[in-house]
Amino acid sequence: MEYGEELFIGVGKAVVLPVAIMGIGVPLLALAERRIGARMQGRLGPRAAGPFGLFQPLADGLKLLSKGAPVFSGTDRLAYVLAPLVGVLSALAVFAAIPFAGTFTWMGHSIRGQIADPGVIYVLAAAGLGVYAPLLAGWGSGDRLALIGGLSGTVRQISFLLCMGLALLGVCLLHGSTQLGEIVLGQASTFGPLPGWNIWVQPLGFVLFLVGTMAWSGASPFDFDRADGELMGGYRRRYSGIFLAFLGASRYARQIAGAALVVTVYGGGETLPWRTGEAAMDGWTALVEGMAFAVKTGLVLCFFIWVRWSLPRLRYDQAMRLVWRVLIPLGLLNTVGTGLVAHLMN
């Protein structure tokens, strides 16, 4: 493939994927959260705007856009404006490393269903950049409750990122690679009668990663940093208009990124169940695999929503106790145990 074509395809993927996430994934998740929540509480939920309420997120977005981009007095303008952008960009940066389809041939070109594969260190680094968003929002708002919320959010993200990193270490040890593409290929096998996904081989790591991802992405019950009762909305309390829309979108984008990561690392990624080895694919097979990946990600997101509407919100100290006294020691145990088993098996 010529350099120009390669560049064109690379830029195309780098543009299409974020647009699809922000334009389709985030509104659908926002709607699903409200519809499923309403269903669980015996309410009707939003259903007036369009068929099945499909246009409700659009209506909400337009409402926020119509409010403009207000920056209130007493704020630190740079930090205030930067916070939502950092949140969105860090979530989108995580997607760059996630394989959403295998390598396929389309119009004579071999295309890889992944923007790049820099590995899990990149994923953790990109996710770590999102830590700035609540801190900047809290500081930039010039408000005490927002600042407390921002600091809580920063501490939450750092703590649970550690938990995610420890869980990822076990998988990397098992597959002997830090590349997400190779981790997915390593799962294209069988584990007895089951698909050879890491969820069966690393059940403890899976639970740790799932909880860590939920908390990192700010899903309930770990959203104590923007609690309405205690902090009046936390670091979001002085945001409005387009900035508030971006803050909300960044949270949903993080949740989608987290769910996609769970699927990639523990759920076989884009591979269909019981498919073994890497096979040459045409565009249609890649499309089916891409849809399989979307369905798996959707199931994980439904689990997030189910937990969000089932469990009460954790207090800050409860969440910290959980992560530092339970999850991180278990993560260390999982890493050491996996290392020992891998060493003995080799």
Add this chain to the structure above:
Amino acid sequence: MEIAIFVLLACVCALTGILTVVCRKPMHSSLYLAANSLSVGLLCILLSAPFLALAQIFVCVAGIALLSAVVVVVLNLEDEPRKGTFRTLSGGATGCIVLGALGYFLWHWWGASREPAPDVGTPFGELVFGEFLLPVELTAFLLLVALLGSVLLTRREGEKRTASAGRSGL
């Protein structure tokens, strides 16, 4: 194309470095520091050192720069007041001398014949992660113990009493 991106990133790196020093708002300085570390990481990617780049971003941007930002928030640091004329002039003069020296060395380096730098990274890595792996790991453990010890030593008496009362249910 790559050279243009490299030059652009280098300019961003230099600019954010200067802004980190001269900015009067501590939080903005921390942000410029993070941007500086990020641009250095991206420069490393262009120099075909992806691991170094990711380590740079992970450690410096998501670690050190973030820590400095958190310290600014926790201490609630005010904006730096304007200095007197003498301090401004002396600072400017020192900066000019440093820049002049840097320019002088760069000028001579540019004219001199450049040979590829010897590979010191590989032997160093082999020593650290091979022959001296155990002492390095033991040092890391010692640092962890020192960290925990310093936390325990700096706890105030009142906190200790409160913590013990909390544990006993009083």
